[in-house]
Amino acid sequence: MPSIRLGTRSSPLAMWQAHHVSALLKAAVPDLLIELVEIQTEGDMIRDVPLAALGGQGAFTKAIQQALLDLRVDLAVHSLKDLPTFTVDGLMLAAVPERGTTGDAFVSHRHRSFADLPRQAVVATSSLRRKAQILNRRPDLRLIDIRGNVETRLRKLDEEKLDATILAQAGLERLRLDQHITEVLDAEWMYPAVGQGALGLECRVDDVQTREVLAKIDHAPAKAAVLAERAMLRGLGGGCHVPIGARTHLEGTTLTLKGLVIDPSGKERITAKASGPMNDAETLGKSLADALMGQGAERLLATG
Numbered sequence: 001m002p003s004i005r006l007g008t009r010s011s012p013l014a015m016w017q018a019h020h021v022s023a024l025l026k027a028a029v030p031d032l033l034i035e036l037v038e039i040q041t042e043g044d045m046i047r048d049v050p051l052a053a054l055g056g057q058g059a060f061t062k063a064i065q066q067a068l069l070d071l072r073v074d075l076a077v078h079s080l081k082d083l084p085t086f087t088v089d090g091l092m093l094a095a096v097p098e099r100g101t102t103g104d105a106f107v108s109h110r111h112r113s114f115a116d117l118p119r120q121a122v123v124a125t126s127s128l129r130r131k132a133q134i135l136n137r138r139p140d141l142r143l144i145d146i147r148g149n150v151e152t153r154l155r156k157l158d159e160e161k162l163d164a165t166i167l168a169q170a171g172l173e174r175l176r177l178d179q180h181i182t183e184v185l186d187a188e189w190m191y192p193a194v195g196q197g198a199l200g201l202e203c204r205v206d207d208v209q210t211r212e213v214l215a216k217i218d219h220a221p222a223k224a225a226v227l228a229e230r231a232m233l234r235g236l237g238g239g240c241h242v243p244i245g246a247r248t249h250l251e252g253t254t255l256t257l258k259g260l261v262i263d264p265s266g267k268e269r270i271t272a273k274a275s276g277p278m279n280d281a282e283t284l285g286k287s288l289a290d291a292l293m294g295q296g297a298e299r300l301l302a303t304g
Helices: 012-028 062-069 128-137 150-159 169-174 208-215 220-235 278-294 297-302
Strands: 003-008 033-038 075-079 091-095 104-107 122-124 142-144 164-168 199-204 244-251 254-262 269-277
Touching (some): 003 062, 012 033, 012 075, 012 169, 012 199, 012 208, 062 075, 062 091, 062 199, 091 208, 104 169, 122 150, 128 254, 150 164, 164 169, 199 208, 220 254, 220 278, 269 278, 278 297
Parallel strands (some): 003 075, 122 142
Antiparallel strands (some): 091 199, 104 164, 244 254, 254 269
């Protein structure tokens, strides 16, 4: 009887993701035995500093990837926006299940919408991408860092008397906390993170059995979209915590990718878009990165 040891973080959202992937795998391979292995990452253990200050990429993924390399687990389930775009020798992104919603949610217990925020309102987020886009839209707002899982951030909203916070729409929906969503922000000005709403399933390159099982739950449109987004990010030389955003739209087999680079102060914003066949998604992402660089993205990224 086939079996898979699934490595995951232990936060409520990560456990939802692990159980969701387990259910998909069991539906595809009914006799598959799945063991969940909880792993503590640097991002889980160090919660008193902004993510960008932890140093380097992969704060939520390195420990799980090491468990793969050490043969302690066979499959790593990542929130794809946390997974660095550079490959780790011996590992591969084997599958991307069907993607969830990609938007950013405005959450406030005091104001009816982002537009209703008064001058100098306090908005909590640790995302440099969100901060820069908020400042581009509303430079009058006061932004503060906030860390912790989704439930912790919602609690701090009241405990610290904050005006609002911004969270991923998909995370709130997956934890059945979407009643807290005050407004889903317009993606025309609040571009999502690369890979937002998607899960990345990583395994060892030489693990043929696991690769064959994961192929059964790979969702081609979702994978094409995230491959394009990640190729764009890689082409820009950006990591998971820099002010870069991406949006994708698939019509038939044609994939359209829109990219954003914005300086951390929000004062200058560059966007571009490109379209191409979904089966050549990485080329599309690289070409969009080149277009953004040609418009001055390198200079903006250097200010981060």
